[in-house]
Amino acid sequence: MKRKFIILILITSLLLVSCSNYKELNSVSIVVAMGVDYLPKDNQYNMILQIINPSAIATQTGSIGTPIISLQDKGRTISEAARNITRSVSRSNIYSHVALVVIGEKLAKEKTLNYIFDVFERDSKIRVNIPVIIARDDSVYKVLNNLPALDKLPAKSIVGKIKNTSSLLGENQEIQMRQVISALSSSGREPVINGATLEDESDTSETLDNFSKVKSSYNMINGLGVIKKGRLVGWLDGPPAKSVQMIDNVIKETNVQIKCSKNEFDSMEITRMKTATKIKMKGGIPIIHLNVKAIAIIDEVLCNDNFDQAKTLKKYEVLSENAVKQTIEKGIKEAQGYGADIFGFGEKLHLANPKSFKKYEKNWNDEFKKAKVKIDVDVQINNVGMRKKAYPF
Structure with a gap:
């Protein structure tokens, strides 16, 4: 009897521990993509977070509004910029579902990527086996937040295009953040990073009206960025x-x-x-x-x-x-x-x-x-x- 009582106490303790970090789904916001750019005048980093809008993703009850919500803020470090965004969102951000990271071309040229990726590799909440691209000839915000005609989520659309063109054309490959970090750490290899541009940009690129046009704006995978000593030095096209x-x-x-x-x-x-x-x-x-x-x-x-x-x-x-x-x-x-x-x-x-x-x-x-x-x-x-x-x- 005493033994059964001890086992019961242990099971109860385990159940209580397993619920200690439990969070209600309606109290969190799921981040699916992140963008980082550089503001030379302010000497600060600009962070863009792309968050899923649950009411627009729902299918059984009908969708309401745009599928994603985009928030941005700046800071002296990437971590500070990300925390400053919390002033604009009512829920706790979850980063475990991030599927894409977009780096600004100006940031890649003027700041070394050796330190930019430090925050991603150091933080256990963010995976490093996710694709990374450079917003070529355009702002990170525009490239990241164009609403695609075929996919609800822009990040999913960009990742799908990388997989598609790497399988059929061969000018690009599926480059993950961990591969870039590995090459940056190597003395015998320099990394390459896929570029992406926004084509046929219009006033409706970031709205649902982009779906209603035959010729809508779209993201295109464009070139391989050549990195030397952590900085973007040119492109292979x-x-x-x-x-x-x-x-x-x-x-x-x-x-x-x-x-x-x-x-x-x-x-x-x-x-x-x-x-x-x-x-x-x-x-x-x-x-x-x-x-x-x-x-x-x-x-x-x-x-x-x-x-x-x-x-x-x-x-x-x-x-x-x-x-x-x-x-x-x-x-x-x-x-x-x-x-x-x-x-x-x-x-x-x-x-x-x-x-x-x-x-x-x-x-x-x-x-x-x-x-x-x-x-x-x-x-x-x-x-x-x-x-x-x-x-x-």
Whole structure:
């Protein structure tokens, strides 16, 4: 009897402890996205919080108002700015559901990101396995608070676009905050961060009226921001931006354009790609050898070629190999111009030869600018689609 009484007391104690941090749902506000910008005149940070509006998300009882509520305030630190926002909201902010962090371009250029991300990594309430982007050529507030036509939540829309374009185009990849922090902490790699811009901005971009127009304003994933020593130094745009994903072996699918006549191009879809990287130091200069192997299919033909013939397939394999090689070469050349090893060649040298890397670790970006790169590409075409012959021209 005494034993049962002790067990009962223990169970009661556990139940009481489990409810100690309990909060009613109607007493909290769920933050789904955060934005941080810099105000040079005030020398302060501007924090934007995007909070879910429960009455607009409800489906069974009908929705009322906009799906999100945006609040902002400034402070000498990011933490102070976030706490100053509490003067404008009646509920306690919950940060465990943050799905996106947006950094202002001015902030990324003028302030080092090494300290900006400190608050996110140090605070246990915020996850670091969430996407981070830079608001390119626009304010964080405008990029973050454009109401999309297809998704209720702007953060969900932006994250979905990053996943979509990384899977099909390959100029961007799903970059999480933890990856940026890891690269910032590395002496052999500099981070890249996706850019996003607001297109077709109008007076109704932040209202429900944005849904009622055929041509509504929208966010577009735009370029890869190149970071050097914690600061944004430039952008990679178009095909050269694919080079980062190609070298890092994270490209899922992309295509290259093959010039088949004076004014026409054929399209080659790359379905699989694998890059092997070898690096060594010779006379104080990094010698980098990239061996790229890819599988491709022909997905569009605008020239009258006969794909029944082996020599035609061979010609297109050579042309696509040249196109992939040029894409990687341009990407590396642009990165060398910025003096930022965004490909992690330094990390690869450290793994292959730690003693050699130790000599150049402090000034690795300067060494990377002098690097000589050799690229071998092997593309095999294993499919020409549903037709072997082009339409007659």
